[in-house]
């Protein structure tokens with residue numbers, strides 16, 4: 075990676091790199107150079123087909139903050155010596171460098187409702203900070219990313235064109251997915267209803283995308299690759315999907331999957347506060363639906379990828395994406411059970 079780092083200046087000559095694990099899509103390293111720390115990320119350009127759009131989006135947001143004199147903390151990329159927001163090298167791809175925010179940390183698992191509250195507050199603040207910015211100005215970095223109708227179509231297509239052995243062994247999962255297809259109608263209903271507003275939306279609200287300070291207060295959100303015009307259900311729903319259970323999508327022992335009601339209420343409270351009254355009544359009444367849509371969508375995406383021979387998410391072992399899909403279905407059931415018993 076050293077030739078990439080050189081593009082950012084001679085101070086990186088003897089830089090050391092340490093991989094940071096986490097995401098399924100991009101690769102990330104912590105870089106130390108001359109006593110300072112940075113984060114280097116290789117953008118997966120099979121998935122983000124036009125990485126320059128990400129950089130443009132971050133610049134548009136930063137310009138907007140400057141124009142309104144906001145002190146909102148947006149982690150912007152460091153430019154190369156040639157003034158570019160991305161370093162590129164044939165065969166290696168696109169890289170971005172950002173400062174490592176001092177005295178900050180990330181967490182991998184949500185252990186307390188306070189953490190869920192802090193994160194939700196940050197994601198709410200992020201959207202509400204840009205309430206005077208026309209979200210439609212942002213580039214769409216991944217087309218149809220959280221479009222449930224499109225994801226459902228991809229799933230039905232995979233049933234026609236995917237791996238026949240894998241498909242024929244998944245009779246039950248396929249039926250389950252189809253039995254929840256009414257969520258696609260609910261999703262379409264949201265899109266048609268103007269009380270659900272198009273806003274600057276993060277689209278990847280997992281806990282490791284929030285920086286915390288050393289007193290465990292949220293500082294800001296990071297990983298702005300999927301910041302696009304979107305709807306509240308994406309950010310709220312993905313928090314439900316990733317904060318409610320102490321397990322994540324890799325858990326193979328489904329008996330450990332549970333929905334922790336206090337964490338649900340912490341998300342609702344934190345996000346509502348962060349949005350500073352911008353949510354419509356209908357949006358406020360749709361927190362549960364947001365969770366349903368996102369959990370279901372992720373399960374569909376994993377199963378679709380399993381049928382498509384793991385081309386999108388990859389797999390470290392045979393059947394990994396099937397397990398992820400089943401895990402998310404099991405989370406979906408726990409989520410609905412918690413609602414029925416009025417815990418959430």
Ligand code: GN1
Pocket residue numbers: 096097098099100121216278300323372
């Ligand atoms: C991907 O790479 P990561 O973990 O930030 C995916 C999300 C999924 C998530 C599931 C661009 O995010 O939509 O929810 O995996 N991002 C993309 O773990 O597809």
Ligand code: MG
Pocket residue numbers: 097099278297299
């Ligand atoms: Mg991400």
